[in-house]
Amino acid sequence: MDSAGLRYTDGPTVEVDVLIDAPTEAVWELVTDMSLPSRFSGEFQGAEWLDGATGPAVGARFVGTNEHPAIGTWQTTSTIVEYQPGRCLEYAVQDPAQPAARWRITLEPEGDRTRLRQWMRIGPGPSPLRSAIEAAPEKEARILDRRMSELRRNMTATVRGIKELAEAARGGPA
Known part of the structure; x- marks a missing residue:
């Protein structure tokens, strides 16, 4: 999407992917560790399961901690809404x-x-992003463009980090 046309109400998305020289089962074990991305992301600091949950399942909740130089530290509570073991976690x-x-x-x-x-x-x-846009609606596209770039950078670092861990465990390229 052209950054000049970015609007919060359109639900902007970011997607990154990587091909890993390891079997799905080994990669799945890594991606279901909800705190693992904190090893690679400059923003995400970690997660803890709530309500007695010990791992992902539909309805399970966790609290994630994030940190950003412009915002400080904050926490959010997330709920697993889709879970297909070995395939999908949302x-x-x-x-x-x-x-x-x-x-x-x-x-x-x-x-x-x-x-x-x-x-x-x-x-x-x-x-908070929506609140920032509401405070400066004339800057909406620029705010979103900057945020999407930050997200893409952290997501890319995360999938590459998972690739390195999975391949190192398998004895493949790292």
Whole structure:
């Protein structure tokens, strides 16, 4: 999408992917560790399961901690809204009916390798980003463009980090 046309109400998305020289089962074990991305992301600091949950399942909730130089540190509660073991994990941030964002991780076998995709959509629910846009609506496209670039950078670092871990465990390229 052209950054001049970016609008929060359109639910802008980011998607990154990487091909990993490791079987799907090995990659799945890594992507279901909800705190693992904190090793690679400059923003995400970690997650903890809530309500006695010990891993992903539809309806399971976790609290994630993030940090950004312009905002500081904040936490969000997310709910797993789709879970297909070995294939897909999706969660909604804050209110599942009107999420601040949705995040999805999918795995697709490609021979003895695995395609890892991480996708996210902003909105439609309330968020600090939406509040910043409401405070300066004339800067909406620029605010979104900057945020989407930050998200893409962190997501790319995360999928590459997972690739390195999975391939190192297998004894493949790292």
